[in-house]
Amino acid sequence: MLEIMNLKKYFNKTKAVDDISFKVEKGEILGLLGPNGAGKSTTISIISTLLKADAGKILYKGVDIEKEPKKIQNELGFVPQEIALYPSLSGYDNLKFWGRIYGLKGDKLKEKIKEVSQIIGIDKRLNDKVEEYSGGMKRRLNIGSALLHDPEIIILDEPTVGIDPQSRKHILDSVKEINKKGSTVIYTSHYMEEVEYLCDKICIMDEGNIIAKGTKEELIESISAEEKIILQVENITGKMIENIKKIPYVDKIAYIENEITIKKKGNNVDYSEILEAVSKNQGHLTSMDIKKPDLEFVFLALTGRALRD
Numbered sequence: 001m002l003e004i005m006n007l008k009k010y011f012n013k014t015k016a017v018d019d020i021s022f023k024v025e026k027g028e029i030l031g032l033l034g035p036n037g038a039g040k041s042t043t044i045s046i047i048s049t050l051l052k053a054d055a056g057k058i059l060y061k062g063v064d065i066e067k068e069p070k071k072i073q074n075e076l077g078f079v080p081q082e083i084a085l086y087p088s089l090s091g092y093d094n095l096k097f098w099g100r101i102y103g104l105k106g107d108k109l110k111e112k113i114k115e116v117s118q119i120i121g122i123d124k125r126l127n128d129k130v131e132e133y134s135g136g137m138k139r140r141l142n143i144g145s146a147l148l149h150d151p152e153i154i155i156l157d158e159p160t161v162g163i164d165p166q167s168r169k170h171i172l173d174s175v176k177e178i179n180k181k182g183s184t185v186i187y188t189s190h191y192m193e194e195v196e197y198l199c200d201k202i203c204i205m206d207e208g209n210i211i212a213k214g215t216k217e218e219l220i221e222s223i224s225a226e227e228k229i230i231l232q233v234e235n236i237t238g239k240m241i242e243n244i245k246k247i248p249y250v251d252k253i254a255y256i257e258n259e260i261t262i263k264k265k266g267n268n269v270d271y272s273e274i275l276e277a278v279s280k281n282q283g284h285l286t287s288m289d290i291k292k293p294d295l296e297f298v299f300l301a302l303t304g305r306a307l308r309d
């Protein structure tokens with residue numbers, strides 16, 4: 001549906017986007033994950049035709065967006081990072097304003113406002129002024145204003161920054177619902193949990209480059225990270241370690257002072273066998289931690305930095 005090829009955008013010496021390529025298939029949710037300044041907003045501004053690339057090409061349904069910008073513009077809903085609303089108007093009037101821009105009017109407009117306000121969960125506050133809304137409600141209305149014309153493709157730029165967990169959950173679920181109704185979604189974020197929860201495919205961006213792309217599982221596999229089990233045990237004995245070693249899913253085991261680290265193999269894991277091996281050897285377990293590799297882990301492995309530096 002969308003093909004980004006060798007895209008570049010420099011601001012003086014800053015390589016905001018430095019030769020990136022990726023594809024977005026119809027019906028999927030694609031996540032652009034990366035820290036501040038990675039180049040996410042620049043990338044999606046170019047896709048939305050708000051900004052011109054220095055080099056590269058973008059095809060939307062096979063059409064070059066630079067040559068025929070109208071094609072993508074008509075079918076796109078863009079939710080900017082900054083909130084674009086009229087605070088002194090009601091939620092309803094804000095949606096009406098945006099609906100008219102998209103050429104909707106009369107009953108059709110009313111119908112769409114009703115539908116959209118239900119999706120974003122502000123239908124009960126629609127007649128209140130936006131300046132009386134909470135931060136989360138403003139964010140939701142900001143999203144709603146990009147949905148009125150049934151866009152085929154929706155691009156959201158970090159729509160959950162600075163809001164409470166409940167509103168955040170609501171936004172994520174709205175995005176899922178919008179996608180289920182048929183829209184293709186591009187979602188940027190620096191929260192790996194959001195991208196893990198939402199996205200079919202993920203591009204990890206850093207300093208203008210895409211440093212990895214794939215499904216969450218593919219990304220984790222690509223760095224061959226494995227789940228580890230870490231136990232804090234008082235009175236570790238050689239016999240205890242021997243017993244744990246014999247458990248079929250235990251691949252490797254290491255211990256130092258009061259800590260045992262187990263690398264497992266396979267998915268058939270019954271943790272009680274470990275606990276048994278500890279207790280029958282008079283060990284005293286004080287904590288057990290299962291570390292699953294996640295996208296944060298992938299980012300760390302690829303860049304040597306934490307995602308949220």
Ligand SMILES: Nc1ncnc2c1ncn2[C@@H]1O[C@H](COP(=O)(O)OP(=O)(O)OP(=O)(O)O)[C@@H](O)[C@H]1O
Pocket residue numbers: 011014015016017034035036037038039040041042043081190
């Ligand atoms: N208009 C501009 N003029 C100069 N530099 C810019 C401009 N827009 C972006 N940049 C620079 O390009 C780089 C990428 O910025 P961009 O906004 O695309 O990052 P981002 O991934 O969206 O970050 P954030 O998570 O903070 O929104 C940054 O170094 C930024 O300072």
Ligand SMILES: [Mg+2]
Pocket residue numbers: 040041042081157158
């Ligand atoms: Mg940004």
